[in-house]
Amino acid sequence: MVKQPDPARRSERSRQAILTAARELVSEVGYAKLTIEAIAARAGVGKQTIYRWWPSKGAVVLDSFLALSEAGPEQDMALPDTGDLEADLKTVMRATVAEFADPAFEGPIRALNTEIINDPALAAQYREKLAGPVDEAKKARLRSAQRAGQLAADADLDLALEVLYAPLYQRWLLRSGPLTPEYADALVEVFLKAMRPAPPGRP
């Protein structure tokens, strides 16, 4: 049986130093050129301390992002709900476009995606810890729209989210086209057209 390290003895100071170093280095040199050795050096930590607690480079980086999210524990991911679904979604999608354009996010997010694509375990963790909560917040807004009769009541919300976000995500990931506010608006319009409730009566 393999001896597991005792989490109780774990040095919190080292853990924080490692996550911080990882975050900084991803920004500075990019994920591909990030090395465990550099993280250890920057964090003033022995390499073994990293290998003891994380199974892979990707796990460290993912944790470093999670640490950020968890920082503000009760942070509000809820989407705006003014009653005007189209306006709310355009606001959110334009914000997403802006976020993707921010070079400070560019590197780390690409890094994360790179690793997630090839590591199912990491992908599961990513969905559970990061994507899941965000998606739930989005679905909550859509359910509100369904209740307001602005969206088909029987719509598959997972599919709906994909139709709304996947084009944007793909365009960014593969750099297959410009990300503009207009593009965000167009996506929302297409989405609403696809998801609007069936006209009443006329059976």
Place this chain on the structure above:
Amino acid sequence: MVKQPDPARRSERSRQAILTAARELVSEVGYAKLTIEAIAARAGVGKQTIYRWWPSKGAVVLDSFLALSEAGPEQDMALPDTGDLEADLKTVMRATVAEFADPAFEGPIRALNTEIINDPALAAQYREKLAGPVDEAKKARLRSAQRAGQLAADADLDLALEVLYAPLYQRWLLRSGPLTPEYADALVEVFLKAMRPAPPGRP
């Protein structure tokens, strides 16, 4: 100015050996564990010959896929056009789902995507050589549907393609849900709802 190698002197025999070796090795060991050194050894080629003609490992692998595509020169990428757009698209999307499920494609395509995400130059080449022609074939089918009045005449076809394909691609890439024939069908239905022509008259 950097001296460029003279393409006229390039050894076709070496080029083929390298591309073949790359293709085989990606299948055998996966992209992450693929090394230039192994490709050179398998191809019976000096490492310098690879470095002379390709800027990165990703470029070699991309080329090795391109070589496959180009193998059958007059291959027909055209989509079926029976006149029934919904049926045709469902056929195509179900085929795409099946292709993504094939473990023989899984590895290499993920590999390619991994590299493309982080290498803009590679991404551009990928779009030009691989994605571009395929997208053109798809757009041709959509234009045919526009002429038949089955699709809004003023639809942005790039956006349309994204709405149709990006959800499928994202679900596969991030493993965020099951890829089933039913899912393919559902995507087509959403797509058609979003893209159908505006009802005539009634101004």
Place this chain on the structure above:
Amino acid sequence: MVKQPDPARRSERSRQAILTAARELVSEVGYAKLTIEAIAARAGVGKQTIYRWWPSKGAVVLDSFLALSEAGPEQDMALPDTGDLEADLKTVMRATVAEFADPAFEGPIRALNTEIINDPALAAQYREKLAGPVDEAKKARLRSAQRAGQLAADADLDLALEVLYAPLYQRWLLRSGPLTPEYADALVEVFLKAMRPAPPGRP
């Protein structure tokens, strides 16, 4: 300031394996075709372990010779001292001639000299570790002869050693003439003529 490796952590087992491998390989393939890579492979050692502790191929080979010399710790380098300087020197010089003729010594010693000529640092180490102690033993014999009145009391012993040995060394190194016992004797005779004490009295 360049970080120096910590000698306390040095692996003695690796050090020995490297020196042994170097010695064997010099004999087998010659110094010119000796590679760090081959030494590392033969010694079952990472290349970095060699680069960590030695600055050059020549330094490894020099050390591998030194290790041999140090093997017998209390080995007696003292020259014979029968009281008959001429006889003693002829014995020693004839032995040197024989040593130079031994093909097992030929290769490695030429190798070492090759490197020493072009590498002042190596040359210094060579003089300190190998040539120095030997020269001291020789000078001890000459001092004994001075006390016995067989050699000029004011003779420069460094110069004396050079006059005695350099012709032999040069003839061997440049292959500019035959190395015979007679040649050894002739050198000793010339040396004694040059270095004998000035005749007493007769001011």
Place this chain on the structure above:
Amino acid sequence: MVKQPDPARRSERSRQAILTAARELVSEVGYAKLTIEAIAARAGVGKQTIYRWWPSKGAVVLDSFLALSEAGPEQDMALPDTGDLEADLKTVMRATVAEFADPAFEGPIRALNTEIINDPALAAQYREKLAGPVDEAKKARLRSAQRAGQLAADADLDLALEVLYAPLYQRWLLRSGPLTPEYADALVEVFLKAMRPAPPGRP
């Protein structure tokens, strides 16, 4: 049977360019870092042209020195002969010391010696073409001294030359001591003491 290149077709312009380039590069980067490729590039010559006409790097470099010597065909290597052997020898030895101290000679001469040590064929050529004539000139001066009764008539002149020059050469080659005018003088004095004629009479 191996096809030999036809010397008649040899391009004199290329040959000169190669020898010049070799000489320059030895001075600039040293013999150890001298490469055939660099010579070819500097000379504006194909590598094959070098491999066609010379068997080794050392041969090119030796030839490059020979070309220099042959430049002035009837150049006078004769030593001064004022009748005062000691003064003449001190002049010559001091000049040799100065020459060895000249950094412009340092590199190339060490280079040559490096190669000669390990390549008997090259050594033979060196002795025949370069060292031989110089030694003859020196022996001529010594014979003149013998005729003048300043040197033992039966002295072995080869041995004599070695006693005179080898200490200087060795000290320079191995950097085993300082090369000063005083050292040159001391060597001449020792040499004369060793080689002076036996006192007459007293049989």
Place this chain on the structure above:
DNA sequence: TATTAATCGAGACGGTACGTCCTGTCTTTGC
């Protein structure tokens, strides 16, 4: 409070691959 056992920073280790450089041969093109 002393003991003891795991974690810590540090970094050497055997390895693998990197990307560069050079070797000596071969091929193409121009003179």
Place this chain on the structure above:
DNA sequence: GCAAAGACAGGACGTACCGTCTCGATTAATA
């Protein structure tokens, strides 16, 4: 038919990291 140009297979270079492995030196919970 030699020459320049330079691509080629091969292989060593010296470097960077990998993941493992010792080292004392903390450090924290048990005795």
